[in-house]
Amino acid sequence: MEPRLRMTLAYLGTHFAGWQKQENARTVQGELEKALARLYQKPVPTVGAGRTDAGVHADRQVAHFDPPLAIPPTGVLQALNSFLPWDLRVLQVKPVPASFHARRSAVGKRYRYRLAWGAVLPPWEGLRRLWLPRAPNLELLAEALRMLPGEHDFVRFSLSGHAGRGKRGTVRTLFVATLTAGRGRADMIFEGDGFLRGMVRRLVGAALEIAQGRQELSWLQALMAGEASLPPAPTAPPHGLTLERVFYRRPKRWAKGPQRAQTLRFYRTC
Missing domain, CATH: 3.30.70.660 (Pseudouridine synthase I, catalytic domain, C-terminal subdomain)
Structure with missing residues (x-):
């Protein structure tokens, strides 16, 4: 099993209907998971540290996912930013212990x-x-x-x-x-x-x-x-x-x- 990866994200919330994935709405999580599916060629669920509302921005949101394939973090970073829309960027990708949880580990x-x-x-x-x-x-x-x-x-x-x-x-x-x-x-x-x-x-x-x-x-x-x-x-x-x-x-x-x-x-x- 590949090590869990932690991502630091920045986005301009103007054109997003919030963080959480929704049907028929453009969301941060939805766009992120589209990019991950394109990279890994299969669905990859993500967990965010919190759910920002529609129109709210983030400088350093945090999310994690469990990669199905071994790709170096630098490769994940470069690939995702090439797939993502202009108003969403991954600033950092790094391996973390399986016990790390973007939401539950936050204080x-x-x-x-x-x-x-x-x-x-x-x-x-x-x-x-x-x-x-x-x-x-x-x-x-x-x-x-x-x-x-x-x-x-x-x-x-x-x-x-x-x-x-x-x-x-x-x-x-x-x-x-x-x-x-x-x-x-x-x-x-x-x-x-x-x-x-x-x-x-x-x-x-x-x-x-x-x-x-x-x-x-x-x-x-x-x-x-x-x-x-x-x-x-x-x-x-x-x-x-x-x-x-x-x-x-x-x-x-x-x-x-x-x-x-x-x-x-x-x-x-x-």
Whole structure:
């Protein structure tokens, strides 16, 4: 039996209906498995670290598969990139132990949500950054993000149909929620031990409600407490969101707990 192979992937999610293979829809997993079938001349199933939604991008998504034939990893890398469409690339292929599982072995992820305002964005930047018609209040945006780190039940921040699985249900620990801003741009960075479907986009949507003056911080506090009488947080558009990294070892900065994530990296240069 050939050793299991781990792939690191990057894709522009604009024209994909998400990660998971679907009938009659163009997906990342579907295109990847088409390329693998062309290479190995037989179906080759893959497992991804997570299911990005339609329109969401990835810088370093991770997937694994069990190759039916012996082809060197460099050969797999070159062949797949020659078969794949322009908006999906394999960055790395390497052998891993059979115990490695792209999803179950992961201990966390990092996401980045990009914003812009003011000057018109070049088309290529607009593909991955949400343009706002007016500047958000960055102090309020920072205050909203400071409320998020910690272990919480994020049920009010998950898309309908995702009730959570396993013992944790909808409880997750967010270790990092930081903001960098300058020159008409702002990035929100989130790191946690897991994310519900739509969770990051709804955290962003809630923070923007506050930063744009439509809600108070007390509203976010009530959502975090799981107040059932409130509607769920609004969902930010998918194109501003990128899966940046999948962690298979806990970063040392997590050892101090989520309180450290409330130290904001904030640069007022815009």
